[in-house]
Every structure is written in structure tokens, then in C-alpha cells.
Amino acid sequence: MGLREMNVANETGQMTAITIEQVGRYDGQEVTLKGWLYNLRESGKLLFPIFRDGTGIIQGVCALKENPEAFESLKGLTQESSVIVTGKIRAEKRAPGGYEIGVSKIEIIQRVPESTPFPIQLKEHGVDFLLDQRHLWIRTPRQAAILRIRAEAIRAAREFMDGQGYTLTDAPMFTPAACEGTSTLFEVNYIDDQKAYLTQSGQLYAEAIAMALGKVYTFGPTFRAEKSKTRRHLTEFWMLEPEAAYVEFEEIMGLGEGLVSAIVQGVLKNKSRELETLKRDTTKLENVKPPFPRISYEDAVAVLNKNGNPAKFGDDFGGDEETIISSSFDRPVLIHHYPAAIKAFYMQPDAQRPELALAFDMIAPEGYGEIIGGSQRIHDYDVLVGRLREHRLPEEAFQWYLDLRRYGSVPHSGFGLGLERTVAWICGTEHIREVIPFPRMIYRVYP
């Protein structure tokens, strides 16, 4: 008897549980599932429950004649009651997932009272209602599939970064100064009335750690007091930020392509059932392999003008512009060499044309917008001091950062990949709020 079979009936003959994800391996065998009642259809002497356990859903059948005890327990059972179900698995083409369970025994762990039914019914609900019920909404198969894809995206990203020789590290959440402009800072009343800010990006710290370890990446939450109420903005989102000493502009763009491709291919390979649950058209994801198209900022402006968009040199691109540019490609596109004036203070100027920064953004297809922002960093002390002054940033708070240019400064580069935007694109969700368990947005910190 193999390990897997041992799982089903242990030595004392008692059933131990498997997960719905695994049922395909148990065709014709009796198993136990631990989960919740997702739906129940009653048809005279037959009951058709649907169970869920977090790994998937399975349809059941229970006949009064064959299993009177189970039938009585199940009859009238309320949605989301927790149950342990025993029964035989059989292949059934018409059932979602391809298998069903003939219920022979059911143990109710908690019955949801009739007087307080589960608030989310199997019908359309308004999104504000669902967001208020987010702690329960995540139980629905679609939401659970999204969160499982998110986990795979993180796993695949880390596997790729580790494989490229990058060491995982961590930046602090409390910071004394801004990284990405002062307009989106969350101010915190730190101990004894000291001012601090929630981090907008781990980058500046990742730069310090890169000078200690070579190639590193951080992965953690970042915060922006975004006043914009768009489908692409959260106030708390997760970013993966590689930073590498002795790595220059071209090479860091290549790393971004490899990373995004590894994430997409990982999800396609390991979360195909979840993509199916979401009814995602995966043909649009299969092409996501390097090399990605690259276009300079100036050429992008020309493309926009050709499409009737009035953008001119020096304008920052918004969602509309990004969508126009990305619509001519079947995979993400890199826009590079932005005007230095519209980008962050730390970006290295181009040697031939210093009015341009060695900066790039990666724009996802299908209108999902910018998923990566990155650049080569200024490594010259005097140039950096000049930039801090131009941006009116407090030099005292940046002394440690300037130290990196005093002691063995080297060319270095990095970028930040926004996890939620990447996952929203892969899942094809309308809004990025669905791809994080508890979204934080301009008007929402509950639940």
C-alpha cells in the first residue's frame, strides 16, 4: 500500500481526510473531506450538495433510500455550515472538476443558524456590499482561486530571483524620509512625537544592502496615500524589489523580463484549475516570454500622437496612454529613457543626453497598466546631492544614503514589481482590490 492509499484508510480502518484538489487520484474509493457546504439543491428523495474545502469544490449526491441517516442530516442544511463528509469518489464528466462524491456519512461541525444565514448568496451582489463582507467573500471559489494564484505568483517570483543569485532581504516599514515623492506619504506619529513615514518602497535600503551582499531583493508591503480612486491603486500593496551592484540599465531590464515571464509561466503551469475557475483566456498569457518589446519614451510619444493622443515630451503617461501603447503588443512592453524631470531623484542620467533618465516602466497588456518601475541609480556623490537639492529633499535624512556614494560607490540598478497589478492582469480581474485578501483603499480600511 502506497503512502497515498494509507492516507485514505489507516491501519485501524478509519478514514482520514483528503482534499478536493486530490480527488482525481481516488476514483472509485471511499474518502473523507473536511470543508463547508457551499450550496444545496433538494429534489425529492435526492440531495445535491456542493462542498468546498479551500482547494476546490465538489458536487455530491445523497439518496434517501441508500443513506437515510446522511440524507436527514444534510436535508435543509444551511450554506457555509462546516461539515466532514465521507463517500465514494466517482468520475462524472458533467460535474465541475470532473468528479462527484456519493455521500454516505456526514458530520456537522457547526450548523449556520437559519435565523442568521450566510450573507453572500449565490447571486450577483454589489461590490461595496462584497467589500464590507470581504472576510466572508474570500470563501467563494472565484476569490479563493485568485488568492491561490497570488501565492503561486509569489512562489514563482522567489524561485526565479533565488535562481538568479539574488538574496532575499528586508527593508524597514518605518522610514525617516520619502523615496517616491512627498505627495503620497503616510505620516506616523512615532515614539515621543518623532515624525516617521510608512515606506513607499524598500529601494533606498535595498541599495545599501546590495553594497553589502551584491544582488538582493526585498519583498514586502509598501504604502502610498494615493488620493486617486482607480482600479489600479491601493494604499497598501506588495512590491518585489531587486537591487544589484555592478548591474547596469540593459541588464536590469532583462531581469524584469525574466521575472515577469517566470511568474506568468509558473501560474500557467501550476494553477491551471484556478485560471479555469476564473475563465481566463490563457492564450493571451502563453506568449509572455522574453524578449519583450522595448520602446523609448520619445518613440512612445510619437505612437500616442499617431493615435490621436496629444501627449508631448515631458508629460507623464497615465492609464489611457499606457493602454494605447500596450495595445499593439501581445506581451508586456518596456518604455525606457524617460525625461529626468518627471522621474524620481535617484535616477542615473543618460551619458549622452542627461535630460533623459536611465529609467524604464513595464506596461502589462490588456490595459492593466504599469507593473514595474525601475532604473539605474545615480552613483556619483555630487550628482546625487544636486538632485536632492533640486527635489527639495531634506539632506540630513539622506546622509546614510549619501554614504553609499562616499564609500566604494558603483553603478547599480533595480526595480519594483507591483504584485497586485501583476496578479490582477494574470487573473483578468477588473480591479486590483480583488487580488489581495484585505484591500486597503482611499475610503476603505474595514474589515
Ligand code: NSS
Ligand atoms: O513607484 S514605482 O514605479 N517605483 C518605485 O517605487 C521604485 N522605488 C521601485 C524600485 O526601483 N525599487 O512603483 C513600482 C511599482 C509600479 O510599477 C506598480 O506596479 C506598483 O509598484 N505600484 C502600485 N500598485 C498598487 N497600488 C499603488 N498605489 C501603486 N503604486 C505603485
